[in-house]
Amino acid sequence: MSVLTANSRRDLEIHRYPAPLYLLVPVAALVLQALLSRYLSRFPYFDIPLVITVYFALGRRSPIQGMFLGVFVGIFEDALTHHAIGINGIAKTVAGFLAASMGVRIDVQNVFIRVLLNFVLTLLCSAIYLGIYRGLLGIELDWSWFTLLFQALGNSAIALLLFPLLDRFQIRD
Amino acid sequence: MESFFFRYRNLIVLLVLLVAQILGLAMQVRRTAEGSNTYDPTDSKSVQLIRLWANAIVSPPERAVQNSKSGAGWIWQNYFDLRNVRQQNEDLRAQVDQLRLEQAEMLEDVRQGQRLQGLNKFEEKYLYKTLTAQVIGGSGSDLSRVFYLDKGKDEGIARDMAVITPEGIVGKVREVYPHSAQVLAINDQSSGAGVILEQTRVRGILRGNAEGQPAIVNILADSRIKPGEKVLSGGGDQIFPRGLPVGVVDRVEKDPDRDGFIQVVVKPAANLNGLDEVLVITDSEPRFNDKQLKDLAQSESEKKADAAALNEQKKASEILEEKLPGLTDPNAPKPAQDGAQTGTGGASGTAPAAPPAPKLLAPQHADRFTPGYTGSTAGQTGSQTGDGANSAPRPTAPKTAQPGTQPTIQTGTNPAPKPAQPGTKPGTTTKPAQRPTTTPAQQAPTQPKTDRLDDTGSKPDTPKQPSNPN
Structure with a gap:
């Protein structure tokens, strides 16, 4: 249990990154998502902007920063679709908030936690997305459980590769 | 009071952000006459502005990647090439690898050339005026099957123009930007295209299902509809010209929500998951080349000649009728x-x-x-x-x-x-x-x-x- 909870000073420290990275990485993620979706349209089982949101929210451990990043990324994603703007924004706002809130309490360097957190938050985002569409807007939208599950698995796999890569950009004292 | 806001600042910010976005959503949705909600496809100016910004950020890198030969593959290939050049100082193996990759690249270019040649041939033969465009990106979401073209308003593209390939219809232009355009594919759940089954002449509306397959929905059960039957555009939607290939019937399923109704899942004729170049129908007025005009004139003259011959024949029969002995009264x-x-x-x-x-x-x-x-x-x-x-x-x-x-x-x-x-x-x-x-x-x-x-x-x-x- 001590492995999972943040009990050391190092675990509780706020990760800092070069300032341009906070803008460049999310934008790059959005562009990459738009690009890859064209080449991998048969396998749309990834949401790189969500993984980035979770990463920065976990690292910064600030729910407010996580939420604003979620709003920015989500609205940007919505703008690229033909759907109403705000659906992804709400989902990723919640994801950013939850990731940052949990980042305070758990060990964010643990690989298993990172993968699990991405898996759960991806499912949650999909649920919020569909909930807003069907419940809040009252618009019928079909979905496939398999697609949601594969997307959660895909995001977990991406997080497994991407998080160590982004960790390299951390500013260490 | 101050301590309350400070203590719950995270939750307050969360609530404010959520409420703001929900209000924003509410402004984009309208209530239909039947009492159900629907997303208003005509964006307000502020929403259009957001989309424009997002497009302006995403389009240049997408265009850059597209222009630099084969996008991500090209970057990947050059990355390895550079590493090999630096590490092995033009080693023979690297050269061979490079040659192989170049060969693959050339093959890709040849294929692209063939595709473009096919498009040009089709464009020349096609009755309507079209514009060739390249697909440069997608929406990034499987729930929104839209993609972006490298041509926009400045090149003559407008909303609701049909997007096709020589194989079949692809979608319609949903949003237009100065140098790019958003296309809603026919396999999106919110799309709708009027189609007709070639043999049974059953008409219906084509839209995408959850798996991203186009399906004809809301049609009565008909045992005549069999897999393999061709599906053509019906022309009733005022977007796709009549008679364009849409696909073939893949399977017929019962509508789970309505008894007696079926949905016909269609295998699209165009490869919607691997689009590279498409044609946008920019003008639905038929254009004829010289040969077609000549044929038309010939057809007209033949028609006139036929009419004259018919008249002659009629006259001759009248004369013959007069001459018949039985018609003359001998008394x-x-x-x-x-x-x-x-x-x-x-x-x-x-x-x-x-x-x-x-x-x-x-x-x-x-x-x-x-x-x-x-x-x-x-x-x-x-x-x-x-x-x-x-x-x-x-x-x-x-x-x-x-x-x-x-x-x-x-x-x-x-x-x-x-x-x-x-x-x-x-x-x-x-x-x-x-x-x-x-x-x-x-x-x-x-x-x-x-x-x-x-x-x-x-x-x-x-x-x-x-x-x-x-």
Whole structure:
């Protein structure tokens, strides 16, 4: 249990990154998502902007920063679709908030936690997305459980590769 | 109070952000007449601005990647090439690898060239004006099947233009930006295209399902619809021209929500998951090349010629109808001129004017039912009259002389004997060659057919020998 909870000073420290990275990485993620979706349209089982949101929210451990990043990324994603703007924004706002809130309490360097957190938050985002569409807007939208599950698995796999890569950009004292 | 806000600042910010976004959503949704909510496809100006910004950020890198040959693959390849160049200093293996990759790249270029060539050929043949565009990116979401083109408003693309490939329809332009355009694919759940099944002629609306396959929905169960049947665009949606291929029926499923209804899942003709180049129909007015115009003109002239021929045929049939013997009443009173000729012909001493006799064809085998038939005796008598002035032997003597009819008097010095005019009796047109009913005796060359009167006005009893006037 001590492995999972943040009990050391190092675990509780706020990760800092070069300032341009906070803008460049999310934008790059959005562009990459738009690009890859064209080449991998048969396998749309990834949401790189969500993984980035979770990463920065976990690292910064600030729910407010996580939420604003979620709003920015989500609205940007919505703008690229033909759907109403705000659906992804709400989902990723919640994801950013939850990731940052949990980042305070758990060990964010643990690989298993990172993968699990991405898996759960991806499912949650999909649920919020569909909930807003069907419940809040009252618009019928079909979905496939398999697609949601594969997307959660895909995001977990991406997080497994991407998080160590982004960790390299951390500013260490 | 301050401590409350500070303590719950995270939750307060969360609530504010959520409420703001929900309000934003509410402004983008409208209520339909049926009472259900629907997303308003016409974006407000602020929403359009957000989309424009997002597009302006995403499009340049997408375009850059697209322009740099084969996008991500090209970057990947060059990355390895550079590493090899640095590490192995132009090692032979790197060269071979590079050559192989170049070959693959060239193959890709060749394929792209072939695709473009095919598109150009199709564009030339196609009736409507089209614009070739490249697909540069997607939405990034499987719930929004839209993609972006590298051409936009400045290149002549407008909203609701149809996007097709030579294989079949792809989607319609949903949003237009200065140098890019968003296309809604036909397999999106919110798309709608009017289609028709080629064989069964069942019409329906095509939209995407959850798996991203286009399906024709809301149609009544029809056992005639089988997998493999072609699906064409119906033209009713005012976007896709009629008759374009859409795909083939993949399978027929029962509509889970409505009894008696089915949904026909369609395998799209165009490869919606691997689009590279597409055509945007920019003008739905048909354009014809010189050959097509020539064909049209020829078709018009042929049509006119056919109409004229029909008219001619009609006229001919009317004439033929007039000439049919059965349509002439044999008991009809003879024309007044006929009687005048019989009594006063000799006195007048002039050839009577030809009466306006109907030109009836002579029957091949005259009998008593034949109009104007007068019996063999009369015929013989009449045929045997004549004088020697008629030098032309007539092998066949038409039975034209009627008992009550006096032959016309040929006075004067006209040496050429004239045959009895058929006008003396309606329905007895004499065409010697067509009257083989006479006996050989009657066909004696010494018996001119011309009935002539002697000076007293009576018929001569004995026929005179014909003499050659020459």
